[in-house]
Amino acid sequence: MTVTVTTTINGDHEEFVCEADETLLDALRDHLGLTGSKEGCGTGDCGACSVMLDGRLVCACLVLAAEAEGRRVETIEGMAEGGELHPLQQKFLDAAALQCGICTPGFLVAAKALLERNPDPSETEVRYWLAGNLCRCTGYDKIVRAVLDTAAEMRSA
Amino acid sequence: MPDQSVLPRQFRVVGQRKRRPDGIDKVTGRARFGADMTAPGMLWGLVLRSPHPHARIRSIDTSKAEALPGVKAVVTGRDFEGGERDDVSINCMAGGKALYDGHAVAAVAATSKHAARAALKLIEVDYEVLPHVTDVDAAMQPDAPLLHEDMVTDGLQPPPDRPSNIAARHEIGHGDVETGFAEADEIVELSFKTEATHQGYIEPHACVASVSPDGSADLWVCTQGHFMVRNVCAAMLGLESSQLRVTASEIGGGFGGKTTVFIEPVALALSRKANRPVKMQMTRAEVFRATGPTASSSVDCRVGVTKDGRITAAQAELRYQGGAFAGAGADMGAMAIFTPYDIAHVKAVAWDVVTNRPKLAAYRAPGAPMAAFAAESTLDEAARRIGMDPLELRLKNAAREGTKAAYGPTFPRIGLTACLEAVRDSAHYKAPLGPNQGRGLACGFWFNFGGETCTTVNVNKDGTIGLSVGTPDIGGSRASMCAMAAEEFGVPYEKVRTVIADTASLGYNDVTDGSRVTFSSGLATIQASRQAIKRLCQRAAIMWGIDEEAVVWEDGHAKPASPNAGDFAPLSLAEIAAESANTGGPIAGHHEVNAEGAGVSFGVHLCDLEVDPETGFVKVLRYTAAQDAGKAVNPDYVEGQMQGGSAQGIGWALNEGYVYGEDGKLQNAGFLDYRIPVASDLPMIDAIIVEEPNPGHPYGVRGVGETSIAPPLAAVGNAIRAATGVRLTETPMAPPRILAALDAKVGDPDGRMTGQERDAPGKKARDGLPDDGLP
CATH class of the missing domain: 3.90.1170.50 (Aldehyde oxidase/xanthine dehydrogenase, a/b hammerhead)
Known part of the structure; x- marks a missing residue:
């Protein structure tokens, strides 16, 4: 059975047809060409598909595509404004907070959600907030530092 | 092998923390995996x-x-x-x-x-x-279910007359271990098991x-x-x-897998x-x-020391299973196990075993972490036995330039003692510890590899550089290649673009493994750049109408070699490139090599942790990794390799392991049940880069990718020993195992013997040391 979904993705009106049991992640990747959200597990354990749904951080692999009907989806592709990187994206680049980069979109989306909720997190708060995002390359050191440094810069901006 | 390394020099780009060229696509979601x-x-x-x-x-x-x-x-x-x-x-x-x-x-x-x-x-x-078998020791039994009816153990004399699950026996060593053990004042003998772990790449x-x-x-x-x-x-x-x-x-990650x-x-x-x-x-x-997990292992380890801390002999038997096909990598474990030390009498026997598990794939220093777990834990016990600081014991016996390793080579300049001294001099080493906390130290070694490599560099007409390499970029190597080419040409880092060329566009390149890319693709990049520079000088000579020998390359410009060559203003790379159609056509350089001289790598790790005596939960509090990079081309990504390998090793030590049921099926085939470290499990990981130049590379580069996963298992185990008084000999050292060991200690009137030692009468494990770890 297929369903037609009308939704807003990164501010743009989108309409797509999908199977009723398809995930939002599959819809983003396979139907809309938004492959920045990654599938690392498909079971909500790795966070590589982190997106915002009506302002709430979710794993797109655990949301049905049909659930996006009439809602607002924000993905990594919408994080930079035009050519201007979000401060987190810039800091991840400058501070070498990525190696292979497969987990990076999920970390950025999740970290942005954290800083919107808590502009002055402690290291422990950053570590626990990002505990749903797996990275196998970095040992998290440079990622956590990048988030803390970005928070400090955004507060003083 | 020629000594490639130049005299100490000032680098212009190499050694700087340059932004990776592929980064922008990776932070915006555009990168295509x-x-x-x-x-x-x-x-x-x-x-x-x-x-x-x-x-x-x-x-x-x-x-x-x-x-x-x-x-x-x-x-x-x-x-x-x-x-x-x-x-x-x-x-x-x-x-x-x-x-x-x-x-x-x-x-x-x-x-x-x-x-x-x-x-x-x-x-x-x-x-x-x-019938099936998944455990290495069980698979070696004569009545074990047989995987391959035609598998006859290689390396046994005389050859066995019947098939078995033992694919091969290897032996390495030198001297005579019985002579060495006779010289020892104390002999420590322990047995270890490690469960298979997965590389866990997110993609x-x-x-x-x-x-x-x-x-x-x-x-x-x-x-x-x-x-x-x-x-x-x-x-x-x-x-x-x-x-x-x-x-x-x-x-999206590989780590060998x-x-x-x-x-x-x-x-x-x-x-x-x-x-x-x-x-x-x-x-x-x-x-x-x-897909490839690592080998699971079972290792017996025996080390003899004198009272003043000299290691007189070391012996090990390593049994690895690598899944359903031959090639468990036990031979690599045997070659690596005692290599950090200068020991006169060494013997290591390795058994390569097959079981009904997925075929092993390489995982970062394949075979070394489980070997280091055994050797470095046993050494830690030996240090306790003679009342010596574990770092001092290692420094006293550390391999140096001129040491003959048991697997064959005599080492040129290496960085183990420098790593030990760096850790000894760190603030971490001297920091106080609290109750239920312990500190553990361990060393690690990896061979590193060079291999077949082929690189092309093209000088574009606008004076930029296009570099084609054949080694997939797994941890930032394009940034390193850009830096090395920029260094040679004397152009800004941003003027170089590096791509990973497809198989139709370059000659054969070995895989990105053996920590080889910055070393060997870097070597080929430098040589290809030098060839292109020679051609740039030839073109400048044509433009000036002088002999090509009279042109030198300095600071990104062709210049007359001396006043005698003529009075010409320097020509920039861009100026020469713009004229290339009139001086002989496109300008390029190429280099192909089967690179040798990779330069071995050593690391030393220091771990502080706290054990909850009620639950057996271990919290890693502080972690320092020192490693010899030869020359860190991009220190950010060298640190990243050290930190990432440390985290993987900590996961292996504490959490990770394949769980097979009696039914022979994998019980934890997901990230929920096979739990890799998450951000809240770890502290910051302090990386200390040591630079002992590798004589086999023009800039002194050594591979840095793999060594960092070798020390953590023992560093963690030694810290648990220091915190609790119990010696854990099996990974993962998860709470149930720690609690069982703590309970066994309480039940033991001596309060010092581990379960394993009690099971082996005659192997005395008493020591008079307080359980306070390192100073």
Whole structure:
């Protein structure tokens, strides 16, 4: 059975047809060409598909595509404004907070959600907030530092 | 081997923390990884996997699946019989037997994922279930279920007269260990086991294959070595190398696990049969069940020391299982196990064993972490026995320039003592510890590799540089290549663009493994750049009408070598490039090499942790890793390798491990139950880069990718010993195991003996040391 979904993705009106049991992640990747959200597990354990749904951080692999009907989806592709990187994206680049980069979109989306909720997190708060995002390359050191440094810069901006 | 290293020099770009060129696409979601590619008319491919750990395949009926609407091709082992059927091929698609839970037995390609999933359920496989074995020690027993009726142990004299699960025996060493043990005042003997762990790269294997009716084929794939993929797939499918062009996508982690093929030949076979492009992507469960975990191990270790801290002898027996095919890497473990130390009498015997588990793939310093766990834990106990600081014991015995390693070579300049001294001089080493806290130290070693490498550098007409390398960039190597080319040409870092060329565009390159890329692709990049610079000088000579010998290259410009050569204003690279059409055409440099002189690598790790005596929960509090990089081309990414390897090793030590049930099935094939470290599990990881130049590289570079995973298992185990008084000898050192060891200690009137030691009468393990770890 297929369903037609009308939704807003990164501010743009989108309409797509999908199977009723398809995930939002599959819809983003396979139907809309938004492959920045990654599938690392498909079971909500790795966070590589982190997106915002009506302002709430979710794993797109655990949301049905049909659930996006009439809602607002924000993905990594919408994080930079035009050519201007979000401060987190810039800091991840400058501070070498990525190696292979497969987990990076999920970390950025999740970290942005954290800083919107808590502009002055402690290291422990950053570590626990990002505990749903797996990275196998970095040992998290440079990622956590990048988030803390970005928070400090955004507060003083 | 020529001494490549130049005198100490000032680098202009190398050594700086330059931004990685591929970073912008990775922070914006534009980077294209294995699963991010599509092709016109593409089908979806899926694999049917054996639910049994060991079963004879009597027959496979695919007729119902083939009849399902949308299904365009089904393949089984039969479809691969025309090509080479070696272990890799049989691992990709089973032949007469399924050898482990998750072994591929058939595959389908259909117009949608839905149809492909439905088709898998319609394939009927008639299995005759056979007895299985998944433990290394059990598999070595004479009555163990036999995986391969033709496997006769290699390396035994006389050769055995019957088959077994023991693929090979290896022995390395020098001196005479009994003589050495006779000189010892104390002998410590312990046995260890480590469970298999998975590389745990976040990106599952994925590819898009497209075979045309004329036999030419293209493959897009996340891999550590697209030339390897081409050669292996071409052999399996009966193609010529020139027919198959493989393009390496961005790779979402590999750690050794993407140095072989799994779904790639299957996708090609499906595409050939369906006459359409086929995309395949593993699920996470498939990654765990059917791709390379590391070996699990069982190691007996014996070390003799004098009272004043000299190691007189070291001996080990290493038993590794690497899944259903030969090649568990126990020989590498034996070669690595005592290599950090200068010991006159060493013997290490390695047994390479097969079991009903997925075929091992390389995992960062393959074979070394479990060996180091045994050796470094045993040494820690020896230090306690003689009342010596564990770091001092290591420093006293550390391998140095001129030390002959038991596996053969005599070391040139190496950095182990410098790493030990760096850790000794760190603030961490002197910091106080609280109750239930302990500090552990361990060393690690890896060989490093050079290998076949081929690189092309093109000077563009606008004065920028295009660099083509054949080694997939797994941890930031494009940044290093740009830096080394910029260093040679004397142009800004940003003027160089490095791409990973496809297999049709460059000569063969070995896979990205053995910590080899910054070393060997770097070496080839430097040499190719020097060749291009020579040509730039020739072109300048033409422009000036003087002899080419009278032109030198300095600071990105051609200059007359001396006033006698003539009075010419320096020509920039861009100026020469702009005139290239008039001076002989495009300007390029090329270098191909089978690189030697990779330069061995050592690291020293220091771990502080706290053990909750009520629950056995371990919290890592502080962690320092020191490692010799020779020359850190980009310190950010050298630190990243050290930190990432440390985190993986901590996971291996505390949490990670394959769990097999009595039924021979993997019980934890997902990130929920196979738990890799998350951000809240770890502290910051302090990385200390030591630079002892490698004489085999023009800049002194050593590989840095792998060594960092060798020390953590023992560093953690030694810290637990210091915190609790109990010696853990099995990984993962998870709370249930720690609690059991603590309970056993309480039940022991001596309060000092571990369960393992109690089980081995005569092996005295008393010591008078307080359990306060290091000073």
